[in-house]
Amino acid sequence: MTPGLLTDRHRYWLLILPALLVMIVFYIWPLVNILGISVTEPEPGLGNYTLLATSHPIQTSFIITFRVAAITTAFCLVLGYIVSYAIYNASQRGVGLMVALVLLPFWISVLIRSFSWIVLLGRSGLVNDALMGMGLIDRPLRLMHNEFGVLIAMVHVMLPFAVLPIMANMKGIDRSFVNAARGLGASEWTAFWQVYFPQTKPGVLSAALLVFVLSLGFYITPALLGGGRVLMISEYITYQIQEFLKWGTGTMLSVTLLVATGVVILAAARFVNLRRAFLERG
Amino acid sequence: MHNRSFFRISMQTGAWLILAFLLLPMLVVIPVSLTDKSYISLPQDGLSLQHYQNYFTSAKWLWATGTSLFIGLAVALLATVLGTAFAIGCWFLSDRMSTIARWVLITPILVPPVVQSLGFYRFWVQLGLIDTYTGVILAHTLLALPYVSISVFAALANLDRRIPQAARSLGASVWTTVISVVVPAAKPGMAAGAVFAFIVSFDEIVGVLFLTVRNVQTLPKMIWQGIQDNIDPTIAAVATVLTVITLAIMVIGALRKS
Numbered sequence: 136m137t138p139g140l141l142t143d144r145h146r147y148w149l150l151i152l153p154a155l156l157v158m159i160v161f162y163i164w165p166l167v168n169i170l171g172i173s174v175t176e177p178e179p180g181l182g183n184y185t186l187l188a189t190s191h192p193i194q195t196s197f198i199i200t201f202r203v204a205a206i207t208t209a210f211c212l213v214l215g216y217i218v219s220y221a222i223y224n225a226s227q228r229g230v231g232l233m234v235a236l237v238l239l240p241f242w243i244s245v246l247i248r249s250f251s252w253i254v255l256l257g258r259s260g261l262v263n264d265a266l267m268g269m270g271l272i273d274r275p276l277r278l279m280h281n282e283f284g285v286l287i288a289m290v291h292v293m294l295p296f297a298v299l300p301i302m303a304n305m306k307g308i309d310r311s312f313v314n315a316a317r318g319l320g321a322s323e324w325t326a327f328w329q330v331y332f333p334q335t336k337p338g339v340l341s342a343a344l345l346v347f348v349l350s351l352g353f354y355i356t357p358a359l360l361g362g363g364r365v366l367m368i369s370e371y372i373t374y375q376i377q378e379f380l381k382w383g384t385g386t387m388l389s390v391t392l393l394v395a396t397g398v399v400i401l402a403a404a405r406f407v408n409l410r411r412a413f414l415e416r417g
Numbered sequence: 418m419h420n421r422s423f424f425r426i427s428m429q430t431g432a433w434l435i436l437a438f439l440l441l442p443m444l445v446v447i448p449v450s451l452t453d454k455s456y457i458s459l460p461q462d463g464l465s466l467q468h469y470q471n472y473f474t475s476a477k478w479l480w481a482t483g484t485s486l487f488i489g490l491a492v493a494l495l496a497t498v499l500g501t502a503f504a505i506g507c508w509f510l511s512d513r514m515s516t517i518a519r520w521v522l523i524t525p526i527l528v529p530p531v532v533q534s535l536g537f538y539r540f541w542v543q544l545g546l547i548d549t550y551t552g553v554i555l556a557h558t559l560l561a562l563p564y565v566s567i568s569v570f571a572a573l574a575n576l577d578r579r580i581p582q583a584a585r586s587l588g589a590s591v592w593t594t595v596i597s598v599v600v601p602a603a604k605p606g607m608a609a610g611a612v613f614a615f616i617v618s619f620d621e622i623v624g625v626l627f628l629t630v631r632n633v634q635t636l637p638k639m640i641w642q643g644i645q646d647n648i649d650p651t652i653a654a655v656a657t658v659l660t661v662i663t664l665a666i667m668v669i670g671a672l673r674k675s
Binding site for chain 1: 443
């Protein structure tokens with residue numbers, strides 16, 4: 136082929152297009168269809184969306200979803216920060232093992248980890264069995280099928296997602312500022328809080344965004360540990376579709392969840408470098 | 418000085434406690450998988466391998482495992498080819514359009530699984546892809562593409578732009594440059610991407626729940642159904658096998674690095 140017919144830029148686009156087209160046709164287009172269904176089924180119009188203002192169960196489900204996501208994020212940030220800090224600021228002993236322990240759960244299926252929590256927290260689970268065996272309680276505690284069970288398992292699943300951005304951020308921080316502050320007489324805590332912590336904010340904010348967004352749409356763990364009692368919006372949508380075949384309601388809730396997620400990401404764009412948070416790492 | 422060590426010691430102790438919280442719950446499946454009872458419990462009168470025997474002799478469990486492996490490998494291959502070409506093209510262009518294309522490709526990371534599964538379902542019905550291997554492989558490939566493109570892009574970040582330019586100015590065509598200069602540099606990213614793609618597919622459950630009925634039974638779907646219907650210790654045996662394989666791969670990976 137002569138250069139006139141096909142420039143280099145065209146050739147690069149030939150590399151890009153297959154994946155991009157597959158993505159647009161089989162992923163983006165079906166998502167657009169979801170929007171279409173939400174305003175056409177069962178009848179054309181915004182009827183489905185009025186449920187957002189009138190349906191108490193739907194409002195409750197959104198409140199639960201945001202509450203669970205917010206609490207999960209808060210716990211993951213605190214716990215993730217402590218782990219990352221220990222990895223990058225202590226003596227080198229055990230650092231490799233610590234990183235491996237953070238990454239291990241990452242590679243183990245969410246389904247299996249949720250199963251582990253069911254084994255632990257169930258009515259006749261290991262925790263209840265142990266407590267009753269020791270005579271501390273005489274009847275099983277309700278440790279799952281409530282928000283407590285969902286939260287503890289969610290924090291377990293999401294924690295690595297919080298640690299990785301914070302760790303990546305701390306890796307690039309120069310200790311000499313903290314040492315200088317210490318040398319000038321600041322206490323360990325002051326040096327940490329006023330000198331070190333501000334430098335880690337980008338990592339913390341990336342972690343917060345990632346964990347919060349993933350938690351908003353999370354399905355498996357809440358469905359398994361919530362036992363139908365902690366109805367987060369993803370499970371609510373599934374019920375509408377699979378039990379009641381209400382595609383209009385299900386897709387309307389999907390669009391709302393998607394818009395809510397988008398708003399959270401755009402709002403975070405003021406504080407978080409989205410490019411670094413998603414494109415460069417994901 | 419006392420203050421300093423207190424701060425450090427508490428951070429360090431806290432970190433190990435948190436890591437224990439990450440690790441220990443995953444290990445409970447090991448003793449449970451060895452229980453001599455037919456329900457979830459710790460071994461009581463002795464250890465038993467019956468649940469492993471059940472997994473390794475059950476046609477349904479083995480078939481599901483084979484299905485997941487097959488789909489995972491197909492997805493890894495497809496996603497790696499598509500995602501690598503995509504990332505290389507974007508790397509060369511590095512303009513606004515290609516950045517937008519990169520954002521489009523990572524949407525599956527951000528869109529809630531249930532929402533995208535509804536989209537898949539309605540479109541797959543029209544295409545006649547429900548309950549087919551093709552349907553699942555296609556859906557999983559889309560979900561795996563972001564991970565491949567991100568890892569290849571990360572690998573290419575280390576490639577000096579002047580090297581392909583030199584190849585071009587010495588007369589190599591675009592395709593020769595891509596194949597003999599850029600692809601070798603992208604290889605670590607491609608390998609990581611392929612592993613990611615395999616795992617994304619091997620673990621994926623929500624899409625499979627929407628897209629399959631009886632024909633396609635994957636391992637996660639068997640586990641999901643097992644948890645919903647009756648909690649059978651076979652799940653603990655399967656979980657233990659998968660956890661041990663993961664651990665072994667991590668240890669081998671760590672040893673090879675050092």
